[in-house]
Amino acid sequence: MSSILDVLGAMITGSIILLMMFSALFNIQVISYNTQLQISLSQMSEDLITGRKIGNDHYLGLESFLSRVGAGVPDSLAIIEATSTSFKFLGRSNTSSAISTYYFVQKAASSPLYVYKDDMVNHISGPFWLADPLSLTYYDENENPTLNIADIRSIKVDITFLYNTYRSDIDKKLIKHNIVFWKYFKNLYL
């Protein structure tokens, strides 16, 4: 009888220890996976903002598009639409190119961010799913927030990217990456 009790005791103790081990290992896996996602998200965010090169193809970043605001266009015509979730403007890519219309837009709070150029149906960049609504703030020459198109001289872009985490049924949370950058429209200062 005592041997059976010993066996049962050993089984229970062993099971608890094994359960602890597996649980701990699984948690470590989740944390490291989420950490990896956080790194990827930061990298993707930076690629999107500053541009990236895949193979021989160069993909321009949001900053590059924003630097074209008002390039080769009279100041009064440079900005067409400026809201907290959309920004439409005119600009040229280079001195010999035609004037293009650029449009950054998040059409609804649950919609992704798209970037359009001339063709307002087929986007050139996106979709980018955001954890929080896109937040665009415009400033005049004296750094005061403004929505008056004629006064806009710079923009603050506040973006929060997201990834879904490891598994949906446990540790349910979003991996987020918030980044804020500013762009001064130098063409409007000239």
Add this chain to the structure above:
Amino acid sequence: MSIQMLLVLVALVLFSTLMLNTYNILLDQSASIYDNMYYLQGQKIADKYFQKIEADLLGNPPAFYFSQIKAYYSNITETETVNNLIYNINLNSTYCDSLGNTSGAGVDTLYQKMDIRINCLSTSSDTLYIGTKNYPFSKIFINRGF
């Protein structure tokens, strides 16, 4: 208590130490990643000021004259709050030569070097320095004649 039980307990203690150490390493890595995100944000903030000064110097006449930029950004401190984190920003402009040397015979009012250093609270509650006094973010501006 049998010797087997003691051995099991010892194994448990050793295993727990291993696990704790692994967790510790992982959490350190997470903190390092978040700190890097703050570094990245700090660079964006520094870039904002460089852009602003460049823009202010444009135009005819410019919004700010070259000497006004030098006078205004003379060791001033500003703050910027991003994602509930406060970044303390120190800006300091000094006249320099074309290579950014702030002392020597070549220094005149034709060039000025803007140094930016930023600090904020890191995830481990230490101060995170993004650009330091000896190694700040720097940019040299040239006087266009205004």
